Amino acid sequence: MLLTMGRKIRKQIKGDRKMWQAQILTLYPEMFPGPLGFSLAGKALENKLWAMDVMQIRDHALDKHRNVDDTPSGGGPGMVMRADVIGRAIDAAQDKRPEGVTDDDWPLIYLSPRGKRLDQKMVHEFADKKGITLICGRFEGLDERVLEKRNIREISLGDFVLSGGEIAALMLMDAVVRLIPGVIGEPDTLLEESFSSGLLEYPQYTRPQIWEGLEIPDVLMSGHHENIRKWRLEASEKLTKERRPDLWKEYSHQKNARAQKKSDD
The missing domain is CATH 3.40.1280.10 (SPOUT methyltransferase, trefoil knot domain)
Incomplete structure (x- = not known):
């Protein structure tokens, strides 16, 4: 799935x-x-x-x-x-x-x-x-x-x-x-929402950079797209593992299956 x-x-x-x-x-x-x-x-x-x-x-x-x-x-x-x-x-x-x-x-x-x-x-x-x-x-x-x-x-x-x-x-x-074409102004956002990849969505931040002593993670301010992608994936995996073990089990199974298929190829 x-x-x-x-x-x-x-x-x-x-x-x-x-x-x-x-x-x-x-x-x-x-x-x-x-x-x-x-x-x-x-x-x-x-x-x-x-x-x-x-x-x-x-x-x-x-x-x-x-x-x-x-x-x-x-x-x-x-x-x-x-x-x-x-x-x-x-x-x-x-x-x-x-x-x-x-x-x-x-x-x-x-x-x-x-x-x-x-x-x-x-x-x-x-x-x-x-x-x-x-x-x-x-x-x-x-x-x-x-x-x-x-x-x-x-x-x-x-x-x-x-x-x-x-x-x-x-x-x-x-x-x-909200899935109907034309409803969402930026349809690519649907690809990163909770459940769409089998994971809960990663944490989101916006300005100000510091609020009540809490800062936006440095990686998100770095402009390094690959590092940002990795951080978001790791954050999604961590949240899913902690909060939704049922989703994590399915995601892990699919992830391992993909890795096995890749090694077989």
Whole structure:
């Protein structure tokens, strides 16, 4: 995975494709675009580098009260979002996708604490798609049958619980949108970010040179590009080894594999 990440980033930086789109199914449409209406993502949205279609789940309710939930089968606290309502909302969203788009081109995602944890590899995967549909759950979640029947992919942001999927959806979209060509003014910065090389990013500094007795490392002021590159790599490796042993293990494995291949050649 780490060996191909840089190639993937370069492909996305240079890519020329149709506008990436996100569909959001939610009970709270007013939460969007929220923070995505500002800064880089907001400018990109205004400039039509990507698009957002927010859909109210209640519009697909089956009764005049627009109910979307019911009590859990077998008892228990809270309410469960109904499969028939969510199913109708999903079908309506999929009918709005561009002609010829397949499920593989346009994944259907439910933000859920029990899902597979989102990582940068997954973000790049979603950025390569034509679009995504995000289901923002509430209450005790979705009826399991709709997850099975509609082939929904469950994604989690981590081992914690939010009040609903809207904040998670915003975070996922922000991670994806910044990879879209034209969104980042200096796209080469994507190559050096945390996780892009399999390592956490090295420490960053800027003026003043001395602040509260702390100085910028001399090597960064030297103008010697190769020494700066080596310092940054060593700093990234040190941080990753200390803070993310899981990433360090994978990185070390790939690094050793490259060294072995080079010696064999």
